[in-house]
Amino acid sequence: MALMQDYDIVMGLEIHAELATKTKVFCSCKNEFGDEPNTNTCPVCTGMPGSLPILNKRAVELAIKAGLAFGSSISKYTVFERKNYFYPDLSKAYQISQLVYPLNLGGGIRLDSGKFIRLNRIHLEEDAGKLTHISKAVGTFVDYNRGGTPLIEMVTEPDFTSAEEVIEFLKRVREILVFEDIAKCKMEQGGLRCDVNLSVKKKGSTELGTRTEMKNLNSFKSVQRAIEYEAKRQIELVSSGEEVVQETRKWDDDKGKSLSMRTKEEAQDYRYFPDPDLHALKISDEDIAKIRSEMTMLPEERRAMYQSAFGLPKYDAEILTTSKYISDYFENCVKLYNNPKKISNWIMVDLLKIVKDQGKDQDDIEFPVSEQDLVAIIKMVEEKLIGKNLGLELLEKIIIKREDPMQLAKSLGMLVTISDEEILALLKKLKAENEKVSIDYKSDPEKISGFIVGYVMKNTGGKANSLKVKSLICEVFEK
Ligand SMILES: [Zn+2]
Numbered sequence: 001m002a003l004m005q006d007y008d009i010v011m012g013l014e015i016h017a018e019l020a021t022k023t024k025v026f027c028s029c030k031n032e033f034g035d036e037p038n039t040n041t042c043p044v045c046t047g048m049p050g051s052l053p054i055l056n057k058r059a060v061e062l063a064i065k066a067g068l069a070f071g072s073s074i075s076k077y078t079v080f081e082r083k084n085y086f087y088p089d090l091s092k093a094y095q096i097s098q099l100v101y102p103l104n105l106g107g108g109i110r111l112d113s114g115k116f117i118r119l120n121r122i123h124l125e126e127d128a129g130k131l132t133h134i135s136k137a138v139g140t141f142v143d144y145n146r147g148g149t150p151l152i153e154m155v156t157e158p159d160f161t162s163a164e165e166v167i168e169f170l171k172r173v174r175e176i177l178v179f180e181d182i183a184k185c186k187m188e189q190g191g192l193r194c195d196v197n198l199s200v201k202k203k204g205s206t207e208l209g210t211r212t213e214m215k216n217l218n219s220f221k222s223v224q225r226a227i228e229y230e231a232k233r234q235i236e237l238v239s240s241g242e243e244v245v246q247e248t249r250k251w252d253d254d255k256g257k258s259l260s261m262r263t264k265e266e267a268q269d270y271r272y273f274p275d276p277d278l279h280a281l282k283i284s285d286e287d288i289a290k291i292r293s294e295m296t297m298l299p300e301e302r303r304a305m306y307q308s309a310f311g312l313p314k315y316d317a318e319i320l321t322t323s324k325y326i327s328d329y330f331e332n333c334v335k336l337y338n339n340p341k342k343i344s345n346w347i348m349v350d351l352l353k354i355v356k357d358q359g360k361d362q363d364d365i366e367f368p369v370s371e372q373d374l375v376a377i378i379k380m381v382e383e384k385l386i387g388k389n390l391g392l393e394l395l396e397k398i399i400i401k402r403e404d405p406m407q408l409a410k411s412l413g414m415l416v417t418i419s420d421e422e423i424l425a426l427l428k429k430l431k432a433e434n435e436k437v438s439i440d441y442k443s444d445p446e447k448i449s450g451f452i453v454g455y456v457m458k459n460t461g462g463k464a465n466s467l468k469v470k471s472l473i474c475e476v477f478e479k
Helices: 057-069 163-179 220-239 285-293 299-308 314-320 324-336 340-357 371-382 388-401 405-411 420-433 435-443 445-459 466-477
Strands: 007-018 081-084 094-097 108-110 116-126 130-135 139-143 150-156 192-202 212-217 247-252 257-263
Touching (some): 007 220, 057 150, 057 163, 163 192, 163 220, 163 299, 163 324, 192 220, 212 220, 220 247, 220 257, 299 324, 314 324, 314 340, 324 340, 340 388, 371 388, 371 405, 388 405, 420 466, 435 445, 435 466, 445 466
Antiparallel strands (some): 007 150, 007 192, 081 094, 108 116, 130 139, 247 257
8 A cells, every 4th residue: 555655644533531420410310331321310410491401510620630631721711602403312402511612622642652732622521412323114212311411621732643543542532530539431331432533644744634523423433443444445435536525424433434424515613602501610729729639640650650669570560450449549558568569469460350250340340359359458468467368268268257457367367387396397208209309409409499488388288388398409409
């Protein structure tokens, strides 16, 4: 495809994220995914005549928090406007959004390459209901539960030149929104959706081509595929002398192609105007300071700290920052016991395996053992009071029984109880039974010691102190 290389791709994004509030943005209906259709509705969110919206303060706070997290400047004065259009999923016939005075302006994210992707704005608006098309014969169902859910819309400048940049950006946005408890971003539930504006131009040219908009992409994979498809389609059109039509296109993930939804001629004039039922909002420095005080250290900063201050490998740092919960849990453990690498191993290898076996979603993971109890077990293993395998068994028992680890280990007879004499007897027995061990010991004592320790552990039910065993080996085998 020499052709592709002759063109630059230019892209901008509009990202919608549903805010993690308990209730909707202008009424007290529950903001909950998956409930029985049309049960979380009221006259306000369905737009019945005479009903009046009341702004959800938490939604505004979360939207401001998003602005702070992405380095936007927070507007001191912001206005809600009505965006008027008719569609069956919008029973009000207008959406409350922001046009002229959005809540947050500017900001952005620096990609790993060092390139800065600029945000134009982050504003607050409400979501529409959801249509489910069954068939021509049966028709279409509408569920207004989602109508009135608070959304932030993040609009970027047209700074992207590849699908990889878009995906990296989206992943970082998702990570930050989830980490700060701003949005849950469950993509499969539509909690984070992305529109991609895309145009192509001759390499090096400063003149932008005609752009198309692809709507509501809700997985990283469909974003990637849709971009690749659309870029190829536009380049083929332009290079064969045809024109790209400015239009909105819908990506069909099953068919692997996009279809025209509406062209510019059909584009609607939304007749935005300030919502007369809602006051303009004034935001004070105190409001902003209060929200800022709620913020946590962002995942990127934590990864850097884990590597520099705790000396962890990059891999560990990445796994431990997959959610704020895991990250906080790890840091709490380190505060109790300053042995970050050992704690990291137990969390990454053992605890995460236990919760994943229970089928938990990465973002919903909570560990079934307290930081104090986990650290108590790790310390017992490190101080050789208990073998590693028995330590793991103890962990599993603590999860079920929720008892004090030391007490439980004692009552179950898990602690190291084997005397030096018993260890020496076992070593002598091994020497007598297995001549090869002595020969191997003479050629490379270090290499065979693991086998010998394993033999003693196996024959004591794991209750010998492995360090002790190691120190006693020479007494038997060097004679
Ligand atoms: Zn409602």
